[in-house]
Amino acid sequence: MSAASILVITRSAPYGSSAARDALDVALTCSVFEQPVSLLFLDDAVFQLLKGQSPGGIGQKNLNAVQQSLPLYDIDRLYVGARALAERGLHASDLILPVQTIDEAELASLLADHTTVLSV
């Protein structure tokens, strides 16, 4: 495995647009290439990880279902903005997968630590 690493940043809530699924697809594809990939959820993207989604009534695929396959793709570096959670009255325990919460100071170093940063 090369030292190159990709960070995918997502900032959008799920379902209202395809952004959440599109970001996830980029991450899944990185892992197909056996490239280390991390996902960073900022702002409304923390809603993507909320448990208990049931989008059958709006004709969409359940994002929670796809997210739960991430460990099988060896994608386990999931970062969530601590303030994004707090502002929305959420806790890490409300989320479907274990995540690492990061504060503002850690945000800059996370970006610095990855070779390529992709916003979706």
Add this chain to the structure above:
Amino acid sequence: MTTEMINGHAVAFDDEGYLQDLSQWSPRVAEHLAAQEGLELTEAHWEVLHLLRDFYARYAHSPAMRPLVKAVKQSLGDDKGRSIYLMQLFPGSPAKLAARLAGLPKPDNCL
């Protein structure tokens, strides 16, 4: 697009041989598609096909090769959770061929 009669039902496939209507899948469809590939489905094939259908039901997509191998490893053990094993059962591109026989959509995240 082609339509074939399988067990008295008209079943439609796209150009790459994937089912148009996933609900038309049955074990007979899998056997029919396998025969076209020159394969006879054994117990070893079936346990992978069932695993794939479970994967799809749970994770809402057809897996790429790597997660497929990992899922097989977790359910069927280390001996089977290897790409060489899946290549023997489903020659060529196991993730694509097995998804096709299992009546799932073509895996999206391919190279």
Add this chain to the structure above:
Amino acid sequence: MILHTLNQPPANAACFERCREAMSSDDTLLLIEDGVYWALPAFAARLESLSGRVKVLAADAAARGVDLPAAHCIDDQAFVALCVSHDKVVSWF
């Protein structure tokens, strides 16, 4: 050293704030498209911590009638040069 580009107008303050928080002390911010409005004097306080490290894409500012000191404005060639002189580019939109 990262070059950040931002194309969102002041109404989308969250995008700007995330970008600002993500910036290290040696990073540069390039305002493009609707992002150029952040360079107006009304928002000077929010850009204070970035002083000297904010650039504006000249064609976008001119298109919108945003009149800025020439020192802040760069052309497309200089945009490319900034990409080269920084390790990577992060886009905020």
Add this chain to the structure above:
Amino acid sequence: MIFSIIVQAPPVQAQGAETALRFARAVLAAGHRIHRVFFYRDGVHNGTALTCTPQDENSIPAQWQALAAEHDLDLVVCIAAAVRRGLIDESEAGRYGHRHWNLADGFELSGLGQLVEACLTSDRVVTFGGRS
């Protein structure tokens, strides 16, 4: 230096597609190489052959085509994003049973793997986004 450009902005509705074009020209003018331009999300509409542009406006797809022809650029449109949005080539038209197709010459449909490969191969990756 080797650049790759990711375009997520659609033409017309967002400015990002035009910004990406200008950036691509500037990259080439500076003597750098563009490994690939990858169109994702609504950015896939940059690859349509069927835009009708008034005489006094510029067609974004036509400009990509011209630039690609002049500099032998690799213009790759994400196939998964494209077919969902009704942007298909002849072979996808066959696969899905459509009688028409609309991918412009010079563009190619391919998988997201091309985006990842571009990230691994390029010194700089620059993304031009729309909103949403």
